[in-house]
Amino acid sequence: MNQPLQAPHYDGDAAMAALLKSTGSGLDINKLRYLVAGVVSAPRGERPKDWMGLVATDRSPALELQLAALEAEMAAGRPAELAARGPDRADRLAALRKELDRQKLDGFLVPRADEFQGEYVPPRAERLAWLTGFTGSAGLALVLAARAAVFIDGRYILQVRDEVDGALYDYRHITDAPPEAWLVQHLPEGGRLGYDPWLHTADGLSAIREAVERRGGRLVACDRNPVDAVWADQPAAPIAPVVAHPVQYAGREAAEKRAGVGAELEKAGLDAAVISQPASLAWLLNIRGADVPRTPLPLGFALAHRDGTVELFMEPLKLAPGIETHLGNGVSVSPPSEFGRALERLGSEHRKVLVDRSSGALWIVERLKSAGATPVPGEDPCALPKACKNETELSGMRNAHRRDGVAVTRFLAWLDAHVGKGEVDELAAVEKLAQFRRMGELFRDFSFDTISGAGPNGAIVHYRSSPRTNRKLQQGELFLLDSGAQYLDGTTDITRTVAIGTPTPEMRDRFTRVLKGHIALGAAKFPRGTSGSQLDALARRALWEVGLDYDHGTGHGVGSYLAVHEGPHRISKVPNRVALLPGMIVSNEPGYYKTGAYGIRVENLVAVRAEPAVEGSLPMLSFETLTLVPIDRRLVEPKIMSAEEIAWLDAYHQRVRESLTPLLDAPTATWLAQATQPAGA
Amino acid sequence: MNQPLQAPHYDGDAAMAALLKSTGSGLDINKLRYLVAGVVSAPRGERPKDWMGLVATDRSPALELQLAALEAEMAAGRPAELAARGPDRADRLAALRKELDRQKLDGFLVPRADEFQGEYVPPRAERLAWLTGFTGSAGLALVLAARAAVFIDGRYILQVRDEVDGALYDYRHITDAPPEAWLVQHLPEGGRLGYDPWLHTADGLSAIREAVERRGGRLVACDRNPVDAVWADQPAAPIAPVVAHPVQYAGREAAEKRAGVGAELEKAGLDAAVISQPASLAWLLNIRGADVPRTPLPLGFALAHRDGTVELFMEPLKLAPGIETHLGNGVSVSPPSEFGRALERLGSEHRKVLVDRSSGALWIVERLKSAGATPVPGEDPCALPKACKNETELSGMRNAHRRDGVAVTRFLAWLDAHVGKGEVDELAAVEKLAQFRRMGELFRDFSFDTISGAGPNGAIVHYRSSPRTNRKLQQGELFLLDSGAQYLDGTTDITRTVAIGTPTPEMRDRFTRVLKGHIALGAAKFPRGTSGSQLDALARRALWEVGLDYDHGTGHGVGSYLAVHEGPHRISKVPNRVALLPGMIVSNEPGYYKTGAYGIRVENLVAVRAEPAVEGSLPMLSFETLTLVPIDRRLVEPKIMSAEEIAWLDAYHQRVRESLTPLLDAPTATWLAQATQPAGA
Numbered sequence A, B: 001m002n003q004p005l006q007a008p009h010y011d012g013d014a015a016m017a018a019l020l021k022s023t024g025s026g027l028d029i030n031k032l033r034y035l036v037a038g039v040v041s042a043p044r045g046e047r048p049k050d051w052m053g054l055v056a057t058d059r060s061p062a063l064e065l066q067l068a069a070l071e072a073e074m075a076a077g078r079p080a081e082l083a084a085r086g087p088d089r090a091d092r093l094a095a096l097r098k099e100l101d102r103q104k105l106d107g108f109l110v111p112r113a114d115e116f117q118g119e120y121v122p123p124r125a126e127r128l129a130w131l132t133g134f135t136g137s138a139g140l141a142l143v144l145a146a147r148a149a150v151f152i153d154g155r156y157i158l159q160v161r162d163e164v165d166g167a168l169y170d171y172r173h174i175t176d177a178p179p180e181a182w183l184v185q186h187l188p189e190g191g192r193l194g195y196d197p198w199l200h201t202a203d204g205l206s207a208i209r210e211a212v213e214r215r216g217g218r219l220v221a222c223d224r225n226p227v228d229a230v231w232a233d234q235p236a237a238p239i240a241p242v243v244a245h246p247v248q249y250a251g252r253e254a255a256e257k258r259a260g261v262g263a264e265l266e267k268a269g270l271d272a273a274v275i276s277q278p279a280s281l282a283w284l285l286n287i288r289g290a291d292v293p294r295t296p297l298p299l300g301f302a303l304a305h306r307d308g309t310v311e312l313f314m315e316p317l318k319l320a321p322g323i324e325t326h327l328g329n330g331v332s333v334s335p336p337s338e339f340g341r342a343l344e345r346l347g348s349e350h351r352k353v354l355v356d357r358s359s360g361a362l363w364i365v366e367r368l369k370s371a372g373a374t375p376v377p378g379e380d381p382c383a384l385p386k387a388c389k390n391e392t393e394l395s396g397m398r399n400a401h402r403r404d405g406v407a408v409t410r411f412l413a414w415l416d417a418h419v420g421k422g423e424v425d426e427l428a429a430v431e432k433l434a435q436f437r438r439m440g441e442l443f444r445d446f447s448f449d450t451i452s453g454a455g456p457n458g459a460i461v462h463y464r465s466s467p468r469t470n471r472k473l474q475q476g477e478l479f480l481l482d483s484g485a486q487y488l489d490g491t492t493d494i495t496r497t498v499a500i501g502t503p504t505p506e507m508r509d510r511f512t513r514v515l516k517g518h519i520a521l522g523a524a525k526f527p528r529g530t531s532g533s534q535l536d537a538l539a540r541r542a543l544w545e546v547g548l549d550y551d552h553g554t555g556h557g558v559g560s561y562l563a564v565h566e567g568p569h570r571i572s573k574v575p576n577r578v579a580l581l582p583g584m585i586v587s588n589e590p591g592y593y594k595t596g597a598y599g600i601r602v603e604n605l606v607a608v609r610a611e612p613a614v615e616g617s618l619p620m621l622s623f624e625t626l627t628l629v630p631i632d633r634r635l636v637e638p639k640i641m642s643a644e645e646i647a648w649l650d651a652y653h654q655r656v657r658e659s660l661t662p663l664l665d666a667p668t669a670t671w672l673a674q675a676t677q678p679a680g681a
Helices: A013-023 A029-039 A050-054 A061-076 A088-102 A127-132 A154-163 A179-186 A202-214 A226-230 A254-267 A278-285 A323-327 A336-348 A362-371 A383-387 A391-421 A426-438 A455-459 A505-522 A532-544 A643-663 A666-675 B013-023 B029-039 B050-054 B061-076 B088-102 B127-132 B154-163 B179-186 B202-214 B226-230 B254-267 B278-285 B323-327 B336-348 B362-371 B383-387 B391-421 B426-438 B455-459 B505-522 B532-544 B643-663 B666-675
Strands: A107-111 A140-144 A148-152 A170-173 A192-195 A218-221 A272-275 A301-305 A310-313 A331-334 A352-356 A374-378 A443-446 A451-454 A477-483 A485-487 A494-500 A525-527 A555-557 A566-571 A585-588 A591-594 A598-601 A604-610 A620-625 B107-111 B140-144 B148-152 B170-173 B192-195 B218-221 B272-275 B301-305 B310-313 B331-334 B352-356 B374-378 B443-446 B451-454 B477-483 B485-487 B494-500 B555-557 B566-571 B585-588 B591-594 B598-601 B604-610 B620-625
Touching: A013 A029, A013 A061, A029 A050, A029 A061, A050 A061, A088 A107, A088 A127, A088 A140, A088 A226, A107 A127, A107 A226, A127 A140, A127 A226, A140 A179, A148 A154, A148 A179, A154 A170, A170 A179, A179 A202, A192 A202, A202 A218, A202 A362, A202 B374, A218 A362, A254 A272, A254 A278, A254 A301, A254 A383, A272 A278, A278 A301, A278 A310, A278 A383, A301 A336, A310 A336, A323 A331, A331 A336, A336 A362, A352 A362, A362 A374, A374 B202, A383 A566, A391 A426, A391 A485, A391 A494, A391 A604, A391 A643, A391 A666, A426 A443, A426 A451, A426 A477, A451 A455, A455 A477, A455 A591, A455 A598, A477 A598, A494 A505, A494 A598, A505 A532, A505 A585, A505 A591, A505 A598, A505 A604, A505 A620, A505 A643, A525 B532, A532 A566, A532 B532, A566 A585, A643 A666, B013 B029, B013 B061, B029 B050, B029 B061, B050 B061, B088 B107, B088 B127, B088 B140, B088 B226, B107 B127, B107 B226, B127 B140, B127 B226, B140 B179, B148 B154, B148 B179, B154 B170, B170 B179, B179 B202, B192 B202, B202 B218, B202 B362, B218 B362, B254 B272, B254 B278, B254 B301, B254 B383, B272 B278, B278 B301, B278 B310, B278 B383, B301 B336, B310 B336, B323 B331, B331 B336, B336 B362, B352 B362, B362 B374, B383 B566, B391 B426, B391 B477, B391 B485, B391 B494, B391 B604, B391 B643, B391 B666, B426 B443, B426 B451, B426 B477, B451 B455, B455 B477, B455 B591, B455 B598, B477 B598, B494 B505, B494 B598, B505 B532, B505 B585, B505 B591, B505 B598, B505 B604, B505 B620, B505 B643, B532 B566, B566 B585, B643 B666
Parallel strands: A107 A192, A148 A170, A192 A218, A272 A352, A310 A331, A352 A374, B107 B192, B148 B170, B192 B218, B272 B352, B310 B331, B352 B374
Antiparallel strands: A107 A140, A140 A148, A272 A301, A301 A310, A443 A485, A451 A477, A477 A494, A525 A620, A555 A566, A555 A585, A585 A604, A591 A598, A604 A620, B107 B140, B140 B148, B272 B301, B301 B310, B443 B485, B451 B477, B477 B494, B555 B566, B555 B585, B585 B604, B591 B598, B604 B620
C-alpha cells in the first residue's frame, strides 16, 4: 500500500494565497480550494503529487508542503468509508423514501453507474454504495415505498450478503430474477418509478420500462436525483491532471484518429457523434487522466464531427500545462456546463448525431431530440479502432508484459521461499507483489485492486482482502492471486493459482480442468467473423464433463494504458455479436470455485492475430499469449491431459523461461528454471 | 413423386350442384368453387383426396370423380411455375415501379414472408418469387425507382444467381452487406419506403427504419400491398382440412394446455396473447392442417385469454367435421375477417396483450394500439411448452425414428447394391427413398423436399434436384441426402453423406472432421441454462483446425408432427439466449462444402435430456440421439479421431444395428451388420 503523504500543519488561506502569488500560479485561493475538493475526490493512486502540477509548474518545497497540508485537511473532512455497514443505512433509506414522497414517486432506480456508464465511478456517483453498502462493480437497487431490493450478478452473491442489510433489501441475482420480474410483482398498479436520466441508457431501461408499463405505471425522469437530494456530504467531482499520451506509446497521431472517425461518420451519413465513454475520448485525443481508480481516464464528454474536429467538454482546471497545444487546432475545449448548449446547437442545425448505445445517457438523447436533432443509436465510433491495437501498442503490450512477468515471477519465487513458515498473509502478499511491480520501468499504477484469496477466500470471485478478512496462506490450501498494472506502454491482468504445500487430488483435478479450458481457448483457431461468445464453451468444456462450471465471463477486452476491462468484444456465455479482430486484446480466464474451500483461476492476456493465409483455407485467426508467468505445475495432473495440451503447456513454459531469465536475478532465475520444467517431468 | 389424380372430364356446375345436393353436402356450387380455389392453392401432399371430406363425409365414387375433375380444371388455370425465369420478370418489376409511383412511394420492401412469418408460405404470399424468381426459404427484395436488390443468406449464394436476373437486381449477402447499408447508399434523401404491415414484425423492421430515418426518409405502411395490386392472377388463400391431433400422440389435452398458457399470462400480468404462429395454434388446440407444404399447419390466428379460453380465427370451410366438438367449449371459432374486430374489442377494454416478437405482424400491433390496448412485445407463450416435448411425444419421436431409420437404411442398402452401374440419379434416389418411407406406419408426408445432391450439387447447401440439374451418382463422388418425414407420432430429419466408389483422402479427412464436430456436439454435457449458441463452436472446431467452416447453422428445433424447423431454441453462431431444456428436439448437422466438388453433412436429431443428479455437481443436460441410420464408415478416417470419438461411433452403430435389425428384411439386415462394424475394423 502506498504511504499517505506526511501531513504537516496547514498555515491557512492567507499564507497559501501569498505562496500562490509568489509562485505565479494562475489560481486564487478560491479556485485552489475548488481544485483540491476535486483532488480529494480523485483516487490518490501511485503518484499522489501529480495534481500539484495543475497549481504551478515550478513549485517551492514550501508550496508543496502547504498543498499537501491543505489536501490532507480537506481529505480529512471526507465522509467515512462507503462500504461500512451501519445503522445509518436504514436512515438513508428512510430519507430517500421521504424524498420520493416529496417528488410524488412510488419508487426509484439506483444503478451503480455514473453519467459515463463506466466500471469505476467517482465517489460522488457511489450512490448505490452510499445507500445500500454494496460496493461491487455492478448492481442496481430498486427502492419502493414498502420494499427494496439489490440486484447483483454471480460474482457478488457472497459479497452482497456481507455488505447489504437483508432486513432492508431483498437480494436478487440480476439474470435469474431480474428487476423486471420483481417490479411486475411489487410495483403498485399505475406506479410512478423515478430514474435519473444521466445514469441510464435508452437500451438499459427498456426491459424495466416494459415491466413498469405492464403494471400500468410509468417511468419518470427526475430533474434532481433524489439520492443526491438527501446525500448531504456528497463529494465533489474528481479533479486529476489530464496529460498527453505520447505517440511513441499511442502509435497513431490524434489528428489521424479524428480524421478516421470523421470519415466513418461521413460514410454512415451522420453529422457528429457524442463520445460519452472517457476511454474513447482518451484514445481519440491521445490523452490520459486519473479521475477514477486504477484507470487513466479523464472524465468528460466530446462531440466528434464528420470534418474530423472535436469539441471537448471537460473541467478546464484539470488540463495539465501544454495540453491545449497537444490537442491542436482541431480540438476546442469548453467546461462541462457548455455541453448541453452544444447539443442544442446540433439540434438547431437538425443534425444526425450518433449516440453510443452502451454509454449514451438518456439525458443526452432527450436533449438532442427536444432541440431538433436526430439521435441515432449506434456503436461508439472509437470503440472498434481503440480495441484493435496498432503495431506500436502491441509491441508496448509485449514489453509491458515482460516487465510484469518479471515482477510476478519474482513474487512467486519469493512466495515459495517464504510461505512455508505460515507467516505470509493475503495483504502481505499484495504488498510484496506491489513492491516488485513498482520497480518496473514505465509503471504508473495497478490496473485494479489485487484479488488475493487464500483458501476459502479464493472462492469469492471478486474478493478484496481487508484486515477483517485477511487470512494466512496455509499448508494444503490454494492461493488465488489476480492482479495487474498500468504501464505507460500497456496494461496487464494476470491470475495465478498457487498450491501452498501439497494439494489434494481433487484440487489438482479441478485445476487441470480449468487449465484444459484455458489451453483449449488459447490454442483455438477460428475463422474471421467469429465472436468471443462463440468460443466461450471451449473454456468450459473440461469442467462441464464432470458437472462443473464457473459463474463469470471467460474473457474481457483490455485497453492500452487504459481500462483493464474494455469492449466491445468479450468472451462470455452472454451473446455478443462483435467479431474478434486482429489486434484485440482479451483475457483468457476460466476458473472453478468451491464455496468455503478454494478458488482456482488461470488467466493470461492474449492478442488476436491473423493466421498466415493458406490456399483453400478461410482467413483464420488465433491468439498470441502476452502474459509470461509460469503456471503452477504442482497443480497439474498430466493424466487427464491430451498430448497436445501437455505440449502447449511445455512450450508456454519454455517461452516464459527464455523471455524472462535474462531479466531476472540469479535466485529467481533458478526458481524459474525449476518451475518451467516440462509437465510430468 | 406422388401421381396426380387421373383427371376425368368435368361435367359442369349444374351436374355438380345436383351431386352435392343428393349427397347432402352443406355446400352449394359457389361455396364449392371457393373451396376448390383454396384447395388448389394448398399443397397436394401425400393425401390428395383428404380435402373432399370438407365437401361431404359419405361420398359416392361419382362425386369423388367430379370433385377431382373440378380440382384438375381449376388447378390447370393456376399460373405457371413461380421459379421460372423469364422476360416477364422485367415487366413485373416495371409494373411494380409504376404502382409505387401511383402510391407516391420511392421504394418498397418485398420480404419472403406471409402474415405468419412462417418458413413455408402459400402461393398467394410468394410475392418475392413472383417478382424476382428467387425461391429460397428466406430473402428480401428492395425495390427503388432506379435500382433493386435481392438479399439472401449463405445458403443461397449460388441459387440466387441461378434464379434472379442480375440485370434487374443486385445480389447481396444479408448479413455481410445488409439492406440497411444498401438503403443508406441508394434511398433518395427524404425518400418514402413502403412496406406491407402484415408482412413485417416491429423488430424485423427496426434496422431498416433506422437506415431510412438516417436518410431523412420515412417508412410508410401500405394499405394495399403494391405487389398484389399488379399481380393479376394471384392465387387464393389455401384451404386444406383442419383435423384433430389425438391425445395419444399429443400427450396432453388441449384444455390443459390452454389453462397452462392462461396461467402464464396471469403470472405475467397480461390479459391475452395473440397467437400468430400457426404451429403454436396447432399445438395449443391439438389440431393439424395442411395449408403449406410438408408441415401440417392450419393457417389462422388465435387469441389466448388469461382464463384459458381461446378465440380462433380461421376459414370455417376448412374445419373437418367434428372439429368443433374436439375444440370444446373453451374455444370459439370465427372467420379471419373477425380478427380485426376482436383486437378492437381488446382495445376498448384497455387490455394488455402479448404479441410475439418474432411473428406478430405490425398490423396487429398498430391495430391494438390505435384501439386503446397495450401491446406487450414478448415471446409466444406456446413456443417453450411446444418445444419441450412431453413423454408421449418423446416416445412417439423414438418410434417414428425407428420406422424412419428402417426406410433410410433400406434405401442405403438398395443404393449400395445399385449405384455401381452408374444408373442411379438424384431424382431416382429421391423417389426410391420416398417409396420406402411411404411404407411406414403413420406416415403422412415428407417433412421437407428431399435434398439429393450428387458430386458438385452436394455443395449447394439447400439444393433441390430438378430435371434440369439432375445428375447421376458417379464413382469417386460423394452423394449428400437430406430428407425427413412427417409421421402422426413424430417428425424426422436426417442427412447422410455416402461415398460412391472410393473417396479421396481429402474427402475422408473432411468427412471425418464433420463427424468429429457432430460427435463433439452429440456427446456434450452442459449445465442447465446453456443455450445452443454456446455449443455451436464444438461442432465447428475440428474444421477450424484446418481453416475450414460451414456457412449455416448447426441445429434447429423440430416439432412433434409439426414444423421440421421450430424455435425458440437453435444451435447457431447467431446469438440465441434460449436455454436448452429437457424434451427439446434439435438437429445436429455440421457440414463442409467444397464448391464445384462435393458436399458433406452428417445430421441426426437429438433430444435434450437431464443427466442423473450427482452430489456436488450442477444440474447437467446432454443429448439423446433419436436418428437411427448408419454413418458411412468408408468416409471415416480413424487416424484423426480420438479413442473417445471412435468409441462414440461404434456405440452408435451398435445401437442402430440392435434397434433396426428386428424390423428389417434379411438382405438389408446383412448389409446393416456390415455397415455398422466398428470403425477401423
